[in-house]
Amino acid sequence: MASLRQSTFALLRGMRLSASPSPRLTTTVIPVFGIRSYSEGAPQQPELIKMLKTDLKTAMRAKEKIWMSAIRGVLGEVTNLDKAGKPVETDVQVVALMRKQIRAMQDAANEFKEANREDLVAKEEQSIKHLEEYIRKSGVRGLSGDALMAAIRPLVEEAKQNGQAQGPVMKALLAPGGPLDGKTVDKAELSTLVKKTFA
Secondary structure: OHHHHHHHHHHHHHHHHHHOOOOOOOOOOOOOOOOOOHHHHOOOOOHHHHHHHHHHHHHHHHOOHHHHHHHHHHHHHHHHHHHOOOOOOOHHHHHHHHHHHHHHHHHHHHHHHHOOOHHHHHHHHHHHHHHHHHHHHHOOOEOOHHHHHHHHHHHHHHHHHOOOOHHHHHHHHHOOOOOOOOOEOOHHHHHHHHHHHHO
């Protein structure tokens, strides 16, 4: 009798266990069609910036302090513009920054020369040579002087005939497809020449 009760109890217990819901493995399906990696949408760096970063490592290994300083000066400007929401996206922009650096170096060299600091003059001149070499390698064409005037004059004459001011001429010169599109120019020099031609 006792064995019958035990068998009945075991049978009932087994039925309760089989009736209870068994845990399920759940899977979360994440749609991948809307997911994009950051690198896919990130703008490509200009080739000139890639070259500068590679050469910076080379200069550091060779302990070329003047070369390192010249490269860091340009990359520092690139970083500052990026933080200001004005990213440098083309080699043309990089070359424009280099030309700006060169002008500053030339001014510094002149001041050092007046102070009889030929050692510092030599450093500035060496830095200038490094940046000029990068500009040459970039293949970006620059305009100044007579070549710049040749681009300016037709638009200024047309603006005068139509009674337009200087501002639209500057915009037309630098606009995509304009005479100066894809070329590096000193905007201060450009503005001066436009004013001079308008006079």
